[in-house]
Amino acid sequence: MISVRNITKNFGGKNVLNGLNLEIPRGETLVIMGRSGCGKSVLLKIITGLIPADSGEIWFDGTEISKLKAKKMNLLRQKVGMLFQSAALFDSMTVAENVAFMLDQHTDYSKQEMRKIVDEKLALVDLEGVQDLRPAELSGGMRKRVGLARALAFNPEVILYDEPTTGLDPVTCNEINQLILDLHEQLQVTSVVVTHDMHSAFSVATRMAMIHEGRQIAYGSPDEIINIEDPILQQFVLFGAPDQILNMENPILKEYLNR
């Protein structure tokens, strides 16, 4: 569905993405892992057209998006929902206004119709009775849920999650992970989750990719990933993944555990 081809991005002389290739198949939940600052969030911004890549191509359903004019890009963006790391809720608006924002901007729905959709989307993320609250009155987990409800408002084909569990307590993290799983099952959307939280990654992924020094160094299903004998990947997985999913027969893991 989305194909990232040979993307490079340089910030102030530092190569953040260095010829990155990545396939995001339709209907899958792809988790992109990597250390802080490895370019995971930059990749999401390039996919959504927020920042241009220095070179390379992004294909979305057979369309190369870097050459699209603003109007066509905006139409394409309506197929994508994004949950930002900080939720990025508009603090001058209520929860209901936040969730209804895209509907208000891009449709002729009446206030009642919008209210119905808002209630529906908030129910999807297990939030009710918060429609008239302001983002400042919500907890971190609730803000993420509202951000997710807003991302779902226009029935997107793809949902991008930028560090969905960062800054949340373990219980709320678990709830957000469950929500990502539920949404994937109920709506059959394609999801891209950027995270360095291995618990979250192995909870929600149907496919995983590891980025290191601006390149993809591993790609596969969670089962395949834990068996790849790459020291950087295994080190990353070892320090974060739940014990029950680690492959203790992996020689690299054995070596680490014996130290």
Place this chain on the structure above:
Amino acid sequence: MKQQSATPESSGRFQAHRILRSITTRLHNVLSELGQAFTLFFQTLIQIFRPPFQFDLLVKQLLLVGFNSLAVVIVSGFFTGMVLGVQGYIQLKPYAVEGSVARFVCVSIVKELGPMITAFVLAGRIGASITAELSTMKVTEQIDALEVMGTNPVKYLVVPRFLACSIMLPTLTIFSTFAGIAGGFVAVVTLFDVNGYFFLLEAQKNLFVGSVLISLIKATSFGMAIAAVGCYKGFSISTAGGAEGVGTATTGSAVISLITILILDFVLNHILFNILGLI
């Protein structure tokens, strides 16, 4: 082996090279910022005429910029007029032309101080608040969120603020001008021995359509400048700027707005008086 040591000439050359490099870097940064500011300005002008037209956003900004600034603009104008009246009378009296104080107050307020005081008040009050609001939105990824949701941030955020400042600054200038003339009148009539009727008659005689036009042209230009600088400084902050970045951008916005107003005033005076010959 021959040992190399830095001679005074090579050290001097090194210093000169460093200074030159620093100057060219700064010049490059200034030109680059100017280029970005003008790009945003022209994008705004284009977006003004592109549908959809969101009048609700404009009305909200008009109220914010206009109604909420009215009291402070009137008070500032009134006291500026009073100061002008007092100073004018004191300065003109030794030449026995204190009767011209009304003309002095009226012309100064209409052509210069009315639009200038209003612009200064709005640069501090509205320009800085625009920057603070937009830069906070930038830092908290709200502007990115707008864009991801297919909404043009320039159209949604900049256009209403730009139009509101361009419309409300001349409107507020009318109020501050009247308040200024009233302030001059109150000061001169109550503190000195000047006939009130004579003051008003003199003021009316010296209030030309051309002067009012100059005042409104200046005010509109100042309004555009305040909004353009406020929005540019708000948009130009990096997402990683944080609270410190917001503070720096806000202060920078107020300072640049004030300097821009003064430069613009000089340029407009030259164009309107010397080139177009308005009085």
